[in-house]
Amino acid sequence: MSHDATLADLQAAFPDQVVEHPQGLDFTVVVLPDRLRELFLHLRDKAKLNYLSNLTVVDRPERFEVVYHLYSTIEPGPVFVVKVYLPDKESAHVPSAVPVWQSAYYQEREAFDMFGVVFDGHPGLTRLLLWEGFPGHPLRKDFVNRTYSFDEMGQTLPPEDQR
């Protein structure tokens, strides 16, 4: 089904969950995080969007935006973008998409590593690219990029047997 039909179907099934449909280059829908898993199951099974291609987070000044890029291998077409706004940056929680699409497994871990967004229900949410003990979450805008010397950063590494 076309993306407009998908949106109409989504609005009918989850009347208060679809917040916005901003105009842009890609077809984007903003939803609330409350019933995200049911929404995703609906998108996967009814709208045949069975391929979660990309999952990432954008750090805006006033909120985190969790962005999902969905495709369909059954009815191939352009991207269907789902966004979730998280205004509370100190404790940002969003339901995990791993029970719906396993491709979220590593991408959610990476988003947690880089931004600190917690995905509830993830089977093993630990840091992926950096290590436990790394000071901060690098892709946040308040993390200023600079180089560290080996001695300085080596102190933050966990001991040998826990790496």
Added chain:
Amino acid sequence: MEDSQTVAALQDEHIDTESISINFGPHHPSTHGVFRMVVRLDGETVVDVEPKIGYLHRGIEKLAEERTYLQIIPLVDRLDYVCPMTNEQAFCLAVEKLGAIEVPERAEYIRVIMAELTRIMSHVLAVGFLWNELGATFTPMIYAYRQREYLQDLFELASGARMFHNYMRPGGVVADLPDGWVARARKQLAEFERFLDQFETLMTENEIFLARTIDVGVLPPDLAINCGISGPVLRATGVAYDLRRADPYSIYERFKFEIPTRSHGDTYDRYCQYFAEMRQSLSIIHQALNRLPVGPVFNEKAKRLRLPAGEAYGHIESPKGDLGFYIVSDGKPQPYRFHIRSTCLLNLTALRQMVIGQKLQDLVIIFGSLNVTMADIDR
């Protein structure tokens, strides 16, 4: 006592067995980069595997936020270093989508030729490295490298560099092909086709190879789609999903080519998939070389690159799979957020399910047949 009696007696007694946990990497003879796995073994059978990555995490996404779009192109080259041109193509696609920049015809054809040459180079390397992992140390890899050298000569003539070409720009390519390039390319491709025939005749029907790769690391298609796997690994399971047909970009709609698939999804199928795709790429390059138009290779209006505020997601079918760039811009010369949809990271998602129950040596081959590049996983 006879052997069977010994075994029976041993099975009756309670013998304490425990599975051992070994660390595989990050420095190991496999040529795929710094990758670490903690493997739990019961004898030689793999019970559990946990990939641990991040040993090549260079912070490219954060670095891109301080660089202009032109400065990001060399950074993007170094993402999946086996196929640099396709990385550039994906990035330029995302930027052109956001900035509504047109690309001249000749540049589009040149881009397709370069991208398909890169695809061939990457697949021949995948095949060579797979033989490395099988134990045929270095000789098939050196044959693969020989062919890569000839193709790298072509790239060097066009762009000036063997590996990190920095050739494509948003708006076209940086320089036209030199005189004699097309004739030389045609000659190299004819030789490449002969090489493919030779290699397949020599290696593919080898009994040991067949015994070691058939039914090893089977990936069911539904699991592959759910795990976000793309590229030859997905097509070897039977799903005919190729972005050049599913979500067409550039001028791929003008070329006649098939999407080869295999049916079983084991290592042997992935190996054959690489060959089938190389042959299709050769056909595309011939068509493009025959129809190469004259004209400019760069859209002069794109010289002063100013992207409006907004966001765009551009993705291509890179040799490894679906490579995408998500660019969020706020009007400044640097991007606000630059995210790389990593092909190889998602291709790794199903590794655990493919490997449990197999032997330790099969783990190496299965990982090799996925053809991952660590710089694309860790970015």
Added chain:
Amino acid sequence: MPERSLEHTLSVPETLLPDDLKRNVLLTTVDAVYNWARRRSMWPLTFGLACCALEMIAAGASRYDYGRLGMDIPRATPRQADLLILSGTITHKMAPQVLRVWEQMPEPKYALAMGACAISGGTFSSYAVVQGASQLMPIDIFVPGCPPRPEALINAFVKLHEMLLKQSVKTVEWYAKEPKA
């Protein structure tokens, strides 16, 4: 047979030998033999970290072939290797492993920093990258480039061999009675 063309190989004048032995006896120094043997069989460790690894393998493949310099057996285990080629970016997460591999290599050993990333962090001036392998271990030779061409790497090997020829058993640090201050 030691090369008779290099002056420092045959540092002992042949006039010391009686005439009837000149065809059968060769006089040379311990240093010359020691360096000759080490120079012609320096085995690199396959330590490809990132993109430079591809050019390192290309340098060993059939077009450029560092095997003709005697280095044609890259070892996968550090215990049998003489030369550590740091090809690629060293991240903070990987740095302890690099150091561990370096310490596992028995002496005499040499370290070669290949590429801009191993020399100084390269283009990656970020939070996750060690800005140069010199922070980890003493490097004997640096090869600039991103990535360096295979010819550049082979040039570096030749320079390393020349450097090696100047070393003497009396003064090298791995035979010193006391560690260097």
